[in-house]
Amino acid sequence: MKQTNVKPADGKLGVLCVGLGAVTTTFITGVLMARKGLSKPVGSMTQYDKIRVGKGAEKQYLHYGEIVPLTSLSDMVFGAWDVYPANAYEAALNAEVLRYRDIKPVKDELEKIVPMPAAFDPAYASRLEGNNVKTCANRWDMMEQIRDDIRRFKAENDCARVVVLWAASTEIYVPVVDEIHGSLAAFEQAMKADDKEHIAPSMCYAYAALMEGAPFIMGAPNTTVDFPAMWQLAEKTKMPIAGKDFKTGQTLVKSGFAPIIGTRCLGLSGWFSTNILGNRDGLVLDEPANFRTKEVSKLSTLESILVPEEQPDLYTDYYHKVRINYYPPRNDNKEGWDNIDIFGWMGYPMQIKINFLCRDSILAAPLCLDLVLLSDLAARADRYGTQRFLSFYLKSPMHDYTADEVPVNHLFQQYVMLKNAIREMGGYEADEEID
């Protein structure tokens, strides 16, 4: 490895997960099994992918961990918060994602992960009824209690660093209001004034994490760290933030498939995406206010890849619809259907159908691992604010919309951004353009 300015990954990395549901338990169980040599972290780029560094005769293909100092799986320590009191072993069984034989060998370790009481407000996810919840005087107090939790966890587990990952239920849609979310001072004032309408519990977790020197990752579509007040806090605390919404099933396919249509200059008249899903995430998303948050996130993908203003003949007024339907028999095994109406030479119509029978948490777990390790890396590389190089993993990548920045949704452009950031942090030249 070249000599770089990135601080080494010495000591333990605390991974504090908000939500101990299907995604989190699948993620944690997989890491614990992998480090015992009983399973493979398939799908994780930090564990498998190789990047070219150097050119010509100097060219080499190296794993991420050979280019930059990454925390090893054996140095990760897990903790969580959840509305339900079940420990990680019970929660993994309840989630019914993994077979018993893939959980049992790490039962003892999982049982020790007992969720801390959640910072929760039922108005933000009305279908949840757990009682492992903090009593808070106001939003500021809620945030202070989370800070205490982080500090205690870090001390008790002798962690050198902590990352906070939101893999909890999607909250109701919170529109960004300039008077509240536009500046850190106004935002802090609203927390103290207990403005429940504009300050979601997730924002208290994010604020607390950044104040405690922990990067914050938003895995759900919540707007939590996607506004100027949080960007200012990330800058003030010199901490990385990443979000939002893990790009796992249908949107992964969409952001990989839409470029086929775009690069071949075929036309698009409609793209209809629907899903059936039966886990607790599906239950929460069956609530229209919670689905609205997801819909905004899912819809944004296509418009930035197939841009009407750039190709009015091909992409003006295409009809884009996304649906999620709660259907209990399928549990975590989501089925997605995409019907794509395209047109070709002289406007002749054609159709493409994609039927993806996926496992939601199996796809999300490696993203959790990569986002955690790469956010920790970013912090050690003194990168702060929105980490756009992590857009690859996210359905609705954050960007500075106040500065007219546009999100990059094109899967292959996102991959270039990821590789270049790793190259740069590893002391190599970023050498591919993303146009």
Ligand SMILES: NC(=O)c1ccc[n+]([C@@H]2O[C@H](COP(=O)([O-])OP(=O)(O)OC[C@H]3O[C@@H](n4cnc5c(N)ncnc54)[C@H](O)[C@@H]3O)[C@@H](O)[C@H]2O)c1
């Ligand atoms: N699996 C995927 O492919 C995927 C993709 C993109 C985004 N996501 C998002 O990831 C999140 C987790 O998904 P999941 O399938 O694990 O859901 P899940 O319902 O199994 O788990 C979420 C857990 O979060 C807990 N929770 C809710 N609010 C909380 C709070 N304020 N504090 C602490 N805990 C809280 C719930 O009690 C629940 O146990 C969801 O928001 C989902 O939309 C998942």
